[in-house]
Amino acid sequence: MNVARINMCHGTREWHKRVIERVRRLNEEKGYAVAIMMDTEGSEIHMGDLGGAPSVKDGEVWTLSVRAYDGNRPERTITVNYDGFAEDVQVGDELLVDGGMVRFEVIEKIGPDVKCMCTDPGLLLPRANLTFWRDGSLARIFYFQDWLDIDFGIAESVDFIAVSFVKSADVINHLKSYIAARSSDIAVIAKIESIDSLKNLKEIIEASDGAMVARGDLGAQIPLEQVPAAQQRIVEVCRQLNKPVIVASQLLESMIEYPTPTRAEVADVSEAVRQRSDALMLSGESAMGQFPDKALTVLRSVSVRIEKWWRDGKHHEAMELPAVGSSFSDRISEEICTSAAKMANNLEVDALFVYTKTGHMASLLSRCRPDCPIFAFTTSTSVRRRLNLQWGLIPFRLGFSDDMESNLNRTFSLLKARGMIKSGDLVIAVSDMLQSIQVMNVP
Numbered sequence: 151m152n153v154a155r156i157n158m159c160h161g162t163r164e165w166h167k168r169v170i171e172r173v174r175r176l177n178e179e180k181g182y183a184v185a186i187m188m189d190t191e192g193s194e195i196h197m198g199d200l201g202g203a204p205s206v207k208d209g210e211v212w213t214l215s216v217r218a219y220d221g222n223r224p225e226r227t228i229t230v231n232y233d234g235f236a237e238d239v240q241v242g243d244e245l246l247v248d249g250g251m252v253r254f255e256v257i258e259k260i261g262p263d264v265k266c267m268c269t270d271p272g273l274l275l276p277r278a279n280l281t282f283w284r285d286g287s288l289a290r291i292f293y294f295q296d297w298l299d300i301d302f303g304i305a306e307s308v309d310f311i312a313v314s315f316v317k318s319a320d321v322i323n324h325l326k327s328y329i330a331a332r333s334s335d336i337a338v339i340a341k342i343e344s345i346d347s348l349k350n351l352k353e354i355i356e357a358s359d360g361a362m363v364a365r366g367d368l369g370a371q372i373p374l375e376q377v378p379a380a381q382q383r384i385v386e387v388c389r390q391l392n393k394p395v396i397v398a399s400q401l402l403e404s405m406i407e408y409p410t411p412t413r414a415e416v417a418d419v420s421e422a423v424r425q426r427s428d429a430l431m432l433s434g435e436s437a438m439g440q441f442p443d444k445a446l447t448v449l450r451s452v453s454v455r456i457e458k459w460w461r462d463g464k465h466h467e468a469m470e471l472p473a474v475g476s477s478f479s480d481r482i483s484e485e486i487c488t489s490a491a492k493m494a495n496n497l498e499v500d501a502l503f504v505y506t507k508t509g510h511m512a513s514l515l516s517r518c519r520p521d522c523p524i525f526a527f528t529t530s531t532s533v534r535r536r537l538n539l540q541w542g543l544i545p546f547r548l549g550f551s552d553d554m555e556s557n558l559n560r561t562f563s564l565l566k567a568r569g570m571i572k573s574g575d576l577v578i579a580v581s582d583m584l585q586s587i588q589v590m591n592v593p
């Protein structure tokens with residue numbers, strides 16, 4: 151794994167803090183660079199944990215309430231996390247649990263309690279998501295309790311903050327300046343999981359440091375059959391704007407219970423890899439599933455297979471990658487990386503090497519999706535962890551100098567010792583200090 155996501159919808163901050171500490175300890179002890187992504191709760195409304203997954207039958211009347219019942223919740227009562235729930239819903243609204251797993255119609259409001267009748271039966275899974283619809287469209291709710299989590303993320307120096315239910319670029323810009331004002335450089339990932347985020351996709355991604363295709367909620371907000379096309383579009387826009395993109399949710403859902411995936415799940419994972427997304431994310435499979443390590447192994451083997459198909463078949467796709475740099479110096483870096491990646495494919499080199507202080511040049515190489523591994527060397531551990539999210543990069547931290555000769559020799563020894571390269575391998579090295587391209591054989 152490259153990144154550990156902690157979902158603030160679940161558990162306490164103390165619990166998450168302990169998870170972060172454990173990941174950090176493993177990084178120290180084993181030399182890993184697993185980054186931490188804190189996923190905010192967002193404007194999501196969800197039910198409490200009812201214990202198990204009670205089934206709801208057609209015509210039954212259930213009560214949704216914001217009251218806290220300590221252990222003696224009345225029968226057919228569902229707790230809801232959002233305090234303004236009873237004020238915001240209206241009689242006649244349609245309530246969708248998990249995007250349609252169960253449907254209710256609101257029939258009566260009594261103080262903090264909302265009575266609903268089931269119109270489409272199903273199961274109530276723990277902390278299931280709730281959306282409500284009025285006159286055929288989604289009723290919107292603005293809900294903000296994320297700031298405390300964001301302060302927590304800053305205090306813990308997480309590497310990424312993923313913002314749920316982003317509606318516009320303003321939210322991202324606001325959060326980025328909040329983070330910068332606290333002398334932090336946490337990267338901000340926009341979760342695309344609402345209709346508004348699709349409408350304002352380009353501006354949102356431009357403002358962000360990356361995006362997540364959050365298919366769970368997205369599938370509850372747009373018709374399910376539109377999710378694959380939305381995924382394709384988000385992945386493409388991110389690549390064009392040089393932002394890492396994560397495909398998330400239900401990739402291997404059946405592996406929560408079973409040790410092998412369904413054929414359909416394998417096809418879904420393959421498609422996400424074929425689209426050349428940067429990262430695949432597990433949720434329930436690793437948070438509470440029976441086979442978290444097996445699920446990760448499946449992601450890995452399917453990814454390796456598809457990437458081998460890209461490499462062996464020399465499928466180098468002809469995606470037009472527009473210029474993203476604004477300064478002349480950025481434009482030079484971009485041209486260098488585009489050329490280096492093209493040379494790497496044409497000359498069939500064994501690896502690309504990139505020496506980069508900020509990580510930018512590594513991301514530009516990754517964006518070209520070349521047919522060989524990219525070893526990225528950077529001077530900072532936090533840049534190293536962040537690069538771990540991006541396609542094809544194998545990042546290392548290394549104090550390096552302006553003397554490329556000595557940098558090359560040190561990194562050759564480092565990678566030879568790990569069996570990652572060998573004498574005679576053909577490599578291309580680029581650096582953002584010298585803005586150079588070198589082609590050479592490993593001595």
Ligand SMILES: Nc1ncnc2c1ncn2[C@@H]1O[C@H](COP(=O)(O)OP(=O)(O)OP(=O)(O)O)[C@@H](O)[C@H]1O
Nearest residue numbers: 157159160161189276277366367399433434437438
């Ligand atoms: N810390 C945890 N402890 C117990 N169960 C968890 C935990 N984290 C997640 N889960 C369970 O795993 C399942 C999927 O996880 P999660 O809620 O993170 O999905 P998600 O779709 O990514 O969520 P979101 O849309 O809120 O980001 C849920 O059923 C949840 O109850």
Ligand SMILES: CC(=O)C(=O)O
Nearest residue numbers: 364365366367398399
């Ligand atoms: C990951 C997430 O938030 C979703 O799929 O909805």
Ligand SMILES: [K+]
Nearest residue numbers: 159189190191
């Ligand atoms: K979340």
Ligand SMILES: [Mg+2]
Nearest residue numbers: 343364366367
């Ligand atoms: Mg979500």
